[in-house]
Amino acid sequence: MIPFDLASVDEYLRARIEEHHIPALSVAIVRDGETLVERAHGVANLEWDAAATPDTSFQLASVTKLLTATLLMALVDDGVVRLDASVLEYLPDAPESWAAITLRHLASHTSGIPDDVGTVASVDEAVEAATHLPLEYKAGEKVRYGLLDFTVLTQVLETVTGKDFQSLLQDRLLTPLQMTSTRFDNTTELSDQPVRVSDVVPHRASIYEWSGHAQRAYSFLFPAWTYSAGGLLSSAADLARWAGALDGGGFLRPDSLEQMWTPQRLGDGTNGAFGVGWIVDEHRGEKATGHSGGPALADIVRFPDQKLTIIVLTNQQNLRPYLAMGVADVVASAAQ
Numbered sequence: 001m002i003p004f005d006l007a008s009v010d011e012y013l014r015a016r017i018e019e020h021h022i023p024a025l026s027v028a029i030v031r032d033g034e035t036l037v038e039r040a041h042g043v044a045n046l047e048w049d050a051a052a053t054p055d056t057s058f059q060l061a062s063v064t065k066l067l068t069a070t071l072l073m074a075l076v077d078d079g080v081v082r083l084d085a086s087v088l089e090y091l092p093d094a095p096e097s098w099a100a101i102t103l104r105h106l107a108s109h110t111s112g113i114p115d116d117v118g119t120v121a122s123v124d125e126a127v128e129a130a131t132h133l134p135l136e137y138k139a140g141e142k143v144r145y146g147l148l149d150f151t152v153l154t155q156v157l158e159t160v161t162g163k164d165f166q167s168l169l170q171d172r173l174l175t176p177l178q179m180t181s182t183r184f185d186n187t188t189e190l191s192d193q194p195v196r197v198s199d200v201v202p203h204r205a206s207i208y209e210w211s212g213h214a215q216r217a218y219s220f221l222f223p224a225w226t227y228s229a230g231g232l233l234s235s236a237a238d239l240a241r242w243a244g245a246l247d248g249g250g251f252l253r254p255d256s257l258e259q260m261w262t263p264q265r266l267g268d269g270t271n272g273a274f275g276v277g278w279i280v281d282e283h284r285g286e287k288a289t290g291h292s293g294g295p296a297l298a299d300i301v302r303f304p305d306q307k308l309t310i311i312v313l314t315n316q317q318n319l320r321p322y323l324a325m326g327v328a329d330v331v332a333s334a335a336q
Helices: 006-020 061-077 103-107 123-131 148-161 165-174 236-248 254-260 323-335
Strands: 024-031 034-045 207-210 215-218 279-283 286-293 298-303 308-314
Touching: 006 024, 006 034, 006 323, 024 236, 024 323, 034 236, 061 103, 061 148, 061 165, 061 236, 061 254, 061 286, 061 298, 103 148, 123 148, 148 165, 236 298, 236 308, 286 323, 298 323, 308 323
Parallel strands: none
Antiparallel strands: 024 034, 024 308, 207 215, 279 286, 286 298, 298 308
């Protein structure tokens, strides 16, 4: 177990809460399969003065990609798909220009597939629209962080398994790991009137935007066809269970874990910013991986060599600082 002062972590987070007008914040620190910290601060819903807890569900936004990447590697382990197989192996009606694109390219944002598909209503419509557009660059040539990579990946997984993405995520990841607070809210806009409807999500944190003098409620629509890239709601407690499963070595094979955190080699011989879904970087001379997402800011950083994961979830839309790395620095300073 790493030595650190929990009071120092709380002090750092409380200072950020005050500085950035964060209504609620939840944090978990997991090391080598053990949850060392699981705490929450503030108010998840200002209208009801409902306190946040480690089971409060926050919007993950693009952090969803880390769970999608975990699902992808689980299916690779199952022999359902191959990471370096061509997209055409699974989507034979895709254009020949996609032949060089692999699932690894999709998951590392290096496919070259453009995002400009206009107004679409489903995964199938989005992918169909993308097939009529020229690639922006050759597969593996460069990194362009976008949306359609993960939408095409969704169609591949749905086609191969015969299940929709939400069911696949639930059956292969959420249920086995007992992630009971993790779900999509299925928000839709009614076409004939200015109304949004969604599922009821227990213990959901409302999202707020600080206007300079007051908090205002904030709502962002994640269309269902983008769900593998963003829109998942989850709690610090659930994500701690997921991180612990990655540590344990029983959920994914060790080589599959390493694939997620190995940056994609680009055409010019340099490393891209992404492995399989995960941003790959260095911090203090050590490999650091993870992702952040907004609206609000879900932030996860993992140090694979330490088996150390830090999770920070908030409900302040204006927030941009990456709080998980700040917590990591507090933890590192205390360990010195």
